[in-house]
Amino acid sequence: MFWFKPQLRSLSAFVFHHAVFLLLIRSCAGLSQVIVPMQPIVVTIGDDIILPCHLEPATDAVAMTCEWSRSDLNPRFVHVWHEREELVINQHPSYKGRTSLSTNKLKLGDISLKLSGVKLSDNGTYKCFIPELRTESTIKLVVGLASSPVINLAGNDRDTGAVVLECESKGWYPEPEVLWLDGEGNLLSAGPTETVRGPDDLYTVSSRVTVEKRHSNSFTCRVQQNNINQTREAHTC
Incomplete structure (x- = not known):
């Protein structure tokens, strides 16, 4: 009967590690991901625009940190939501007073950025990032202007x-x-x-x-x- 105990211990260890592995898979699978459109967003100078970004599956993001940024800027931050309020300390000067997030939409996992009075300098690639979830995506904004010949x-x-x-x-x-x-x-x-x-x-x-x-x-x-x-x-x- 002594030969059976080591085998039983090995089986128990296998079951334990397998259960932990499945738990980790389920935990990772349950984390929300940042989703943005694949196609560029096109806007005319002077218009207001929404840069779409949401969590999937939907998760209340009001208590999370939400960062919108552009890597080609210094400072790079376009808009930051932190500790349930807008953080404007490190916001790039060209975006001051022109960006906002909707608190009601944040509760539904919608972290889309509203950009008002679009300028030619707003043309570029934007990153939507949730540090707590370690998830991010980028979206391109194409700014244009047309006139009659x-x-x-x-x-x-x-x-x-x-x-x-x-x-x-x-x-x-x-x-x-x-x-x-x-x-x-x-x-x-x-x-x-x-x-x-x-x-x-x-x-x-x-x-x-x-x-x-x-x-x-x-x-x-x-x-x-x-x-x-x-x-x-x-x-x-």
Whole structure:
């Protein structure tokens, strides 16, 4: 019977360690994770925006520390929630008075950041971090601006009847592209687009095209920026 005791002890130890292992798995599986959208958030300068971030499964985050930050800034903190209140000591100066979290939403595990009066300098990658849970995710904010183009007559050739049309659009971000189309929507061959970036980092673009001007002809200048889903057009009469 003496040979049975060591085997029993080994079995008991195995059962104990197996139970601890399962407990650890269940504990880790129960921890909430920070979830953000995979797609960038696109916003126009001057608008208010919500940077979505939530805990899954939903957990009351009011008593937790919530950090929003950008690694390219110094100090890096955009917004910090600590000990049930906003902590503004180390907040980057450019965000003062423009960020907030909702206490009611924090109770539901929603730690989305509201950013008011978006500036061009807000463009970047943001990290949503919960230190207690050691979980974080990043989300990209793309800030843009668009403006309507203007078409002017830049020159003409009386012998051939051709005219040179110039299209200009000021105040874009990021840099857009310029396209010319005829009355049927076909792309026209135009000269290279001239681009100027101003001291405010906004772009002015201009383009010229030579066309035969007839009474029934109409032309369109289209300025577009696909990253911010913005398109502006001007038409000739």
